Amino acid sequence: MQAIPTPTTAPIHLRIADDIRMSIEAGRLSPGDSLPSIAQLGERWRCSSGSVRAAIALLKSQGLVSTSRGRAPTVRQTPHRTVRSSTRHQVEKDAALTTLDIRKSTGEAETNLGIPIAELRFEATYEIITAVELSEIFDIDPTETILKRTYSHSTTDNTLLSSSTSFLPLRLVEGNPALLDEANEPWPGGTMHQLSTVGVEVMQVKDYVTARAASTVEQQLWKTQDGVPFLCCRRISIDRQGIVVEVSDSVYPADRAELEFITELRAWSNTEREGMN
């Protein structure tokens, strides 16, 4: 990550972008500050506006700069990241066996996204599909049926705030018809309680995290800026018998989200500790 000076033989738009990037990293430009206008940069670097635009476009795709019509480019303001913790798994499990009131209130704590509830829209859609690619992960036949549930929260002006998809083998949940009706959402206590109604206790949760660039549609739905990637999280829930009972996919705009995972380690025994060094 050392500072390799951009060679003077490099394309002009890369040299311009590098110069601006260095100004930002050195603190000569702070978040919110305006850059020189494209025309001014073109004069300073003695090049056409097209080359300056290419430089600005690069910085936008790297998340360093924002632009909008009629205003000079600005150094991007990064929003605060909300932490989502894996401790929710245990909290939800603990709440699953409590009263309706407690389940309701823990659910509300979870969906607190810093927006007044009145301006929040919740949506849940149920659909029955065949396993196909999910058959491997559930270890079932590709022709078996699966309940696919999609959840989202958005503001009243249609900005997505959360989005996830959950898959449950239909055979597992059809014992309780209430679990097949999306009108029962939001279900107090969430999936952990839903599964408890058909005798399933989740003992282990595996989270798989990666990231990818945003598509144009995602940028519109979440109202994210250029250069903001998405975190993709696949959660696999496993029951007492080691059977995969739920698979859930979530996405988070990476400029607003941070995922916390806590690993408790087994203590060294005293005899081991004595032999240390």
Added chain:
Amino acid sequence: MQAIPTPTTAPIHLRIADDIRMSIEAGRLSPGDSLPSIAQLGERWRCSSGSVRAAIALLKSQGLVSTSRGRAPTVRQTPHRTVRSSTRHQVEKDAALTTLDIRKSTGEAETNLGIPIAELRFEATYEIITAVELSEIFDIDPTETILKRTYSHSTTDNTLLSSSTSFLPLRLVEGNPALLDEANEPWPGGTMHQLSTVGVEVMQVKDYVTARAASTVEQQLWKTQDGVPFLCCRRISIDRQGIVVEVSDSVYPADRAELEFITELRAWSNTEREGMN
């Protein structure tokens, strides 16, 4: 994520990009396939090559398409993702109290990046800094000293394969002078064993994961393509007394890495389970 048709009033480069994206998502174009050349697309859409270039640039920044000089653009091949599991934390802790031979071999298993060892270059650099922004997380004075250690693996042709930075309060480790000499790296057994030599047992590890777009320098160092974001992982290790003993930052190109975190849940007691319904 539904298919909103791009309006015919939208800029031409967005319509072109959307059309190509739909062809890829519908499977009419498979990874590795060539797209029409920029000139051909310009004829088909009756627009200048500049607009087609803008469309292709957008698809590149979204990770869908690759280009290189002299060849038509192609649908990008996604490399396989290597899983890095949080179970390593326990494995390293268990190994810390074993023999030198076992510690060496578990270390080798960890650094197996699918590259012959002979073509792998390991680098470790030690440096002593003052805490400044890290003082809060370590709960120490900003003027206290910290051992900063940077690690990297690269191929013989200078492509980064792994990169991480570790911070240890100097006061914690200066009891063992061997811990202050980078010539002792790679240390068999890693940080867990190093800490054991000064009587520290890590009981809890917290991982914080987010992502951001790649900078130009990172793209060169890791030889990643446009549109590949980086996963950023901050690991905080906590000892028996609840004190933060290590902070470690790692980055991973998101097209090659997937992080696994396993959460074991406490069982419901039998009396609780009987009340289920």
Added chain:
DNA sequence: GAGTGGTCTAGACCACTGT
């Protein structure tokens, strides 16, 4: 209304790939 960025064009030159 002056200044800004966004879109688009037509054309030039260069570097690289394949045959």
Added chain:
DNA sequence: CAGTGGTCTAGACCACTCC
């Protein structure tokens, strides 16, 4: 060598912001 993408220019028109 023909065809490809990468860089760069000069200029046009439009949409938007701010004074």
